[in-house]
Amino acid sequence: MGKGRAPCCDKTKVKRGPWSPEEDLKLISFIQKFGHENWRSLPKQSGLLRCGKSCRLRWINYLRPDVKRGNFTAEEEETIIKLHQNYGNKWSRIASQLPGRTDNEIKNVWHTRLRKRLVQSSATSPCSSNSVSCGKEDKSQAEGCLNTKTSQDFTTPVSSGGSYNSNQEDDPKIGLLFKYSAFNEIIQEVDKPDLEIPFDSDPDIWSFLDSSNALQQSGANEFRAEEESDEDEVKKWFKHMESELELEEADNEHHKPGTQESSSSCS
DNA sequence: AAAGTTATCAACCGCACCTGT
DNA sequence: TACAGGTGCGGTTGATAACTT
Known part of the structure; x- marks a missing residue:
């Protein structure tokens, strides 16, 4: 070779x-x-x-x-949030605790919905110390969290x-x-x-x-x-x-x- | 109705780890 | 022990559906 x-x-x-x-x-x-x-x-x-x-x-x-x-259920989403606090971006680890869900899917849900939701919920305490990143991707987040399409957040017709x-x-x-x-x-x-x-x-x-x-x-x-x-x-x-x-x-x-x-x- | 914007998700990429030789 | 191949993982991208103006 x-x-x-x-x-x-x-x-x-x-x-x-x-x-x-x-x-x-x-x-x-x-x-x-x-x-x-x-x-x-x-x-x-x-x-x-x-x-x-x-x-x-x-x-x-x-x-x-x-x-x-x-769609992910509210329980599943809560589980993801909790597990993410424990494991960080260990998506496969998180997926192993959610039967039937794949790491890719969980990753997508996290990036598209849950992270924004957490950012929103912690908006009163800017860049607090939870697991939500305030990093480079916040360019869109900054806009996204101010202008989140709540109508889509949990009812997206898949x-x-x-x-x-x-x-x-x-x-x-x-x-x-x-x-x-x-x-x-x-x-x-x-x-x-x-x-x-x-x-x-x-x-x-x-x-x-x-x-x-x-x-x-x-x-x-x-x-x-x-x-x-x-x-x-x-x-x-x-x-x-x-x-x-x-x-x-x-x-x-x-x-x-x-x-x-x-x-x-x-x- | 059309154009522009945003959200979502499937798929790709590259790296790291594991295992066999 | 070193190396090569196979697999798994996480980050990222591109297409497109959905929504807004």
């Missing part, structure tokens, strides 16, 4: 930016089948043109079945879908795929006693269930009934979805780990 540390992947050859539903499905399916013992080799094996770190992040922060989505913010809604097929994949996730995990099933976290799923009996019959129920079955069923499911979505990817082989000679350079 040359001097210094090799980069984790060739950034010119991996896809970046928001994940597509197809990529999510690939990742979910792969992990359900084979787990994620090696993130670095996972993209190549699963046929994803992504960096292993990106796959890990996507799984941990979004696709993992026990991720609780939706688009519970995730990162397909725009096209998920625009493209019914994509939205459907995503919702079904989320549903499928839950179904797949129902028998795992340790996992908290986020039934209350994504209302879209329930409206989806209500409104898409046809899909349930052709896909979900069938899949559910045979959830214990093996990868043949998963392949069947992929084929079904691909034809349903007219995706018909040329990379059917991608679903077979080890057979993919992907150009992914995350290795």
Whole structure:
């Protein structure tokens, strides 16, 4: 090897930016089948043109079945504030005390809401000694705390879908795929006693269930009934979805780990 | 209705730590 | 013991939704 540390992947050859539903499905399916013992080799094996770190992040922060989505409760926010006083910016430490919440999510909530709230509440005692920083980022804070949009602070309508913010809604097929994949996730995990099933976290799923009996019959129920079955069923499911979505990817082989000679350079 | 501003969140980056050789 | 690779963590950024003027 040359001097210094090799980069984790060739950034010119991996896809970046928001994940597509197809990529999510690939990742979910792969992990359900084979787990994620090696993130670095996972993209190549699963046929994803992504960096292993990106796959890990996507799984941990979004696709993992026990991720609780939706607004933070007042109790959770209070917990975060208290834990932050104890641990500081140890987000993973804080996240470990909040089941279903990720460090990234907690970090975001802290920066976007809780810190401002604390600044506001301590406005009478400027730059008091609590954990709220009065540091460099106070440029926006100074304005923000004077002009906080309280109407948004605790009632922000989260688009519970995730990162397909725009096209998920625009493209019914994509939205459907995503919702079904989320549903499928839950179904797949129902028998795992340790996992908290986020039934209350994504209302879209329930409206989806209500409104898409046809899909349930052709896909979900069938899949559910045979959830214990093996990868043949998963392949069947992929084929079904691909034809349903007219995706018909040329990379059917991608679903077979080890057979993919992907150009992914995350290795 | 349009333009500008702010808030939110997913994702990326780089560093540190851990582990195996 | 030193080194290299894999993983996790925290900071930061960019896109876009939501809101205001």
